[in-house]
Amino acid sequence: MKLSTGTPRILVVDDEKDLTDLLVTVLRAEGWRTEPAPDGTTALRAVRGFRPDAVVLDRGLPDLEGLEVLRRLRAYRPDLPVLFLTARESVEDRVAGLCAGADDYVPKPFDLDEVVVRLRALLRRCDAAGAGGSLLAVGDLTLDEETRQVHRGGAQVRLTAREFELLRYLMRHTGRVLGRAELLDNVWADEADRHLNIVESYVSYLRRKIERDRSVLIHTVRGVGYLMKPAAPKR
Known part of the structure; x- marks a missing residue:
């Protein structure tokens, strides 16, 4: 740190x-x-x-x-x-x-x-x-924890505060399947009225911003949760 x-x-x-x-x-x-x-x-x-x-x-x-x-x-x-x-x-x-x-x-x-x-x-x-340092990277996606800036392929991605926290948690745990309950506990821990549907909504918001016209980084593991991992190289 x-x-x-x-x-x-x-x-x-x-x-x-x-x-x-x-x-x-x-x-x-x-x-x-x-x-x-x-x-x-x-x-x-x-x-x-x-x-x-x-x-x-x-x-x-x-x-x-x-x-x-x-x-x-x-x-x-x-x-x-x-x-x-x-x-x-x-x-x-x-x-x-x-x-x-x-x-x-x-x-x-x-x-x-x-x-x-x-x-x-x-x-x-x-x-x-x-x-x-404080730079997280998954493929061509980078997140700077100090400046709170996110870039994909060199282009800046503008996120809300909650979207940033969700992305940071996913990137900090790259390669591990994260259940919806775990994401709720750690990204929405400060909210008394929490529900699993909000996780799905925010994952959807993130995907629109960081995966638009680009390869998938946030993968759904059905019945379990989500997995952040670099996109497979093109053959």
Whole structure:
């Protein structure tokens, strides 16, 4: 993951308002842009809008379990740094969080300086690994995650915000069949009123824009979902 240019952005996800306010104050004092989220649904929405460079995530949330929030975060942005906070002290709970994909773990009650130090380490690690860039490509289709520009065969394709997120998820998982429910959970996670038909509608919108007069990239796997893969070369 390449860090956003400028000030690092930190998303703090915890339903304890006093603790969240304190964390936000301390992190902003470090010069970081910080946004709070009181539950998992708000956090998943913020990841798309706020585009954080790291997430401080509580295990116990009122709507979604922290591990489920982490799973959805990982599906959407696989290398987004996540620092788990938890009041659960057992070794099994810590191992479960790390095995689920958390980058680090701090038990409650914690020292605020320790949280800052651990976040700095995560941000440095990602900055060092950021040389890979943010360009996704499938055949002659490219998507730049930073500029949010999409091109097919060198020509720009203009997408709505939701179309862009759906295409990004498909391209991040090129070569794997994605079920409609998975796409709904990860691209429409911020909407309470969701239905599978919206996935089909948006796939249709995408196809009209990126496959018009061109080879097929989004393939339907009947009864299962969709598969993004490069078009077969012409013989």
